[in-house]
Amino acid sequence: MHNYSLFSLISGALGGHRRWSQAWRTPTPRKSYDVIIVGAGGHGLSTAYYLAKKHGIRNVAVLEKGWLGGGNTGRNTQVTRSNYFWPESAAFYEHSLQLYEGLSRELNFNVMLSQRGILTLAHSHHELENLRRWANAIQVNGIDSELMTPEEIKRLVPLIKLDARFPVHGGFIQRRGGISRHDAVAWGYARGANALGVDIIQQCEVTGFRQQGGRVAAVETSHGMIGAGSVVLSVAGHSTVLAGKFGLRLPISSMALQAMVSEPIKPCLDTVVLSPTVHMYVSQSDRGELVLGGGADVYTSYAQRGGLPAFHQNVTALLELFPAFRQLRLMRQWAGIVDITPDTTPIMGLTPVDGLFINCGWGTGGYKAIPAGGDTMAYTVAHGEPHPLIAQFGLKRFASGALIDEGAAAGVAH
Helix, strand or coil: CCCCCHHHHHHHHHCCCCCCCCCCCCCCCCCEEEEEEECCCHHHHHHHHHHHHHHCCCCEEEECCCCCCCCHHHCCCCEECCCCCCHHHHHHHHHHHHHHHCHHHHHCCCCCCECCCEEEEECCHHHHHHHHHHHHHHHHCCCCCEEECHHHHHHHCCCCCCCCCCCCCEEEEECCCEECCHHHHHHHHHHHHHHCCCEEECCCCEEEEEEECCEEEEEEECCEEEEEEEEEECCHHHHHHHHHCCCCCCCCEEEEEEEEEECCCCCCCCCEEEECCCCEEEEECCCCCEEEEECCCCCECCCCCCCHHHHHHHHHHHHHHCHHHCCCCEEEEEEEEEEECCCCCCEEEECCCECEEEEECCCCCCHHHHHHHHHHHHHHHHHCCCCHHHCCCCCCHHHHCCCCCCCCCCCCCC
16 A cells, blocks of 8 residues: 655655556456445545454455445534433544544544634533533443534634524533544545455446355345345435345434535534534535534435435524624535434444344444444454443344434434
8 A cells, every 4th residue: 555645745746746646446346245335435544444444354355346435434514423312332433542542543544634723512401411411421321522602603703693593501512522524534434444355346236145054145236246244235215125035124203404514614613513403514615615514304315416405404503693694695405315213323233144244323323433333343242242332232222122312313314
């Protein structure tokens, strides 16, 4: 793998950028692999990377029907945080944030992590008390969290309107939270996995599976049949479709979650601001664009575009809190397909089919979970048992009733 450094960047620039090596190969599929991962998004690529790096399993293929990182990984708002309520979720997301903090060095690829903080607002005394309870729980879980008064919020975010239609009564901030570059995360993991011998096969649609003796044996693809020792499904909103080919029914609803960006302006927003009441969150990118999103569209869909009602709600909510932005033009809008479970906690681990593993149900939390998702799934595949951090995230909780309700920590309605 070509090592990126200041010297190599200068040398590449002086050479007209003609001597750069490919970041990853375009291989022809082998007849079989020890592990096949379906989905070349952040979770699929990170799982492949950690399988090869930590567990020495390098006969691995990542199959993607489109292009690498072209699904939800490239269609989100890049927020990275670990301020979750329940201990199980807090431990998992804190592990992910800690991995993010060292990811650029780990992958020798700048993921542009900006720990500018994420501020959650309260718009009533009742909501402020709920946030106080949430912040206390986060602190008990050993994660940074700090309550803020309206005056402190105004100093941090000068453009915010405290006496809006829903007045700001306070809030709390996780200062280690922030944003990173979603494309860079996908490309960094792809480059790292490729260097360790993983085959990343794009434009390769999975059409079915073969089983033998109750165990997964092969994957049917648009490139032909490929043998598999184990299979990992990491396809977000399409998880129910592929799991259905094994006769499995997953407790997941798929719907569009849209986001949008404004024209670029000078730096004016130094943190991520989230309001659960008006269902909107906003940050400013390194290019100066305002990146905003909100709640999911309230209908089942596989469309990657979203609808006008949620679009209007997001913009209206932004202007409630930041009327100074009313003259800005929106440049583009998009949507991803989120997979939402009844308790808004992911489904990770083993399935009733021997050799089949699943990683899905992230709802709006999939991007921030990419490093830990890959790390724990790689451990689970390599050892044949769930990693301790995801032991409570399995399918069995829906039968036992041991749900982990993180609906509030999602920050927006879905």
